[in-house]
Amino acid sequence: MAELAEVPAPPRDAVLAQLAELKRIAIVPALNEEETVGRVIDEIRDLDPGFDIVVIDDGSTDRTAGIAADRGAHVVRLPFNLGIGGAMQTGYRFAFERGYDVAVQVDGDGQHDPAQLPAILAPVLTGEADLCVGSRFAGGSGYRPSFARRVGIRLFAAVVSAVVRQKVTDTTSGFRAVNRKGIALFAADYPHDYPEVEATVMCVKHKLRLHEVPVEMRERGGGASSITALRSIYYMTKVLLAIFVGLFRRYAVPQEEEHR
Amino acid sequence: MTPLPVSIAAAVASFLLLVVVFELIRSRRLRERYALLWLLTGVVLLGLSLWRDGLNTIASWFGVETYPPAILGAIGALFILVVLLHYSTVISRLSDQNTILAQRLALLEQQLREGATELSR
Numbered sequence: 523m524a525e526l527a528e529v530p531a532p533p534r535d536a537v538l539a540q541l542a543e544l545k546r547i548a549i550v551p552a553l554n555e556e557e558t559v560g561r562v563i564d565e566i567r568d569l570d571p572g573f574d575i576v577v578i579d580d581g582s583t584d585r586t587a588g589i590a591a592d593r594g595a596h597v598v599r600l601p602f603n604l605g606i607g608g609a610m611q612t613g614y615r616f617a618f619e620r621g622y623d624v625a626v627q628v629d630g631d632g633q634h635d636p637a638q639l640p641a642i643l644a645p646v647l648t649g650e651a652d653l654c655v656g657s658r659f660a661g662g663s664g665y666r667p668s669f670a671r672r673v674g675i676r677l678f679a680a681v682v683s684a685v686v687r688q689k690v691t692d693t694t695s696g697f698r699a700v701n702r703k704g705i706a707l708f709a710a711d712y713p714h715d716y717p718e719v720e721a722t723v724m725c726v727k728h729k730l731r732l733h734e735v736p737v738e739m740r741e742r743g744g745g746a747s748s749i750t751a752l753r754s755i756y757y758m759t760k761v762l763l764a765i766f767v768g769l770f771r772r773y774a775v776p777q778e779e780e781h782r
Numbered sequence: 783m784t785p786l787p788v789s790i791a792a793a794v795a796s797f798l799l800l801v802v803v804f805e806l807i808r809s810r811r812l813r814e815r816y817a818l819l820w821l822l823t824g825v826v827l828l829g830l831s832l833w834r835d836g837l838n839t840i841a842s843w844f845g846v847e848t849y850p851p852a853i854l855g856a857i858g859a860l861f862i863l864v865v866l867l868h869y870s871t872v873i874s875r876l877s878d879q880n881t882i883l884a885q886r887l888a889l890l891e892q893q894l895r896e897g898a899t900e901l902s903r
Binding site for chain 1: 804807808813814815817818821878879882883886
């Protein structure tokens with residue numbers, strides 16, 4: 523992994539020291555990830571044993587929930603598959619109701635390396651950002667998606683950058699960190715189906731500050747991607763429609779007491 | 783050829799459909815997922831209402847020479863069938879999920895009651 527050296531080293535110890543003062547949680551959405559979810563939990567603990575971990579089991583039929591519970595993670599088992607949007611919002615509701623200060627999203631499939639969390643957390647902890655996204659395209663990443671994927675990624679990046687009036691390179695990354703404001707917003711309102719792109723736009727519309735930092739992602743450790751070739755047309759249409767309609771909605775800055 | 787008033791009425795109707803669907807999404811009464819088929823219906827009907835030569839051509843494919851707008855009605859009906867079929871699958875999924883929720887809730891309540899009984903002993 524020679525490329526990793528090009529990513530500027532985050533002030534890891536400073537971030538971890540600051541983190542130790544906060545109530546922090548890692549939200550791990552997982553659907554049939556028995557091969558990887560245990561390792562993901564271990565790696566988060568390796569970085570910072572004080573991280574609470576909640577695994578949202580989105581209707582797995584394998585041992586995902588059992589493995590996560592054996593490792594001492596909180597496990598929320600959804601009674602049936604809600605899709606990644608509904609699963610993530612469950613995690614944010616958990617984080618909101620239990621009063622967490624900062625939350626990170628780490629996929630249960632192992633593609634996100636928890637060792638890179640300090641880089642993503644840094645802008646949130648310093649107060650520069652309310653939401654920080656780990657981007658595969660912001661810096662010298664070795665990630666080379668297929669042609670069709672590249673077209674989609676470019677299109678989303680261009681559309682989202684124009685809508686939020688800020689350069690955004692990776693709109694579909696689910697490797698993110700948010701502060702309490704972000705937790706409150708996502709607990710109250712989170713997009714369905716394919717949520718990352720819309721969640722990014724939603725944040726900026728609600729006057730939350732968005733940052734991107736470069737990260738490396740790994741190959742998926744197991745399971746299957748939720749986006750197959752057939753679904754990608756539906757995916758693109760649905761997300762573009764949602765962004766377009768979203769332009770005509772009014773937004774308010776979220777308030778802590780607004781819901782429950 | 784399609785009479786002009788028919789084209790205009792059809793175009794206005796499909797445009798209204800698009801506007802209503804858009805407003806329903808905007809006000810969050812309709813999810814994008816369930817709006818896409820309606821939008822497709824509106825766009826196709828609007829396109830065929832405005833593109834009158836195209837409607838004639840399509841009508842002639844099916845041997846409809848006397849009254850091309852009949853094709854508009856047929857295509858509209860086809861889309862409505864597709865939307866209804868889609869909703870049938872959605873309702874089936876919802877009722878399956880509803881069963882699971884009711885079962886889970888009943889089991890949870892039963893556990894809670896037994897726990898309470900044990901505590902009161």
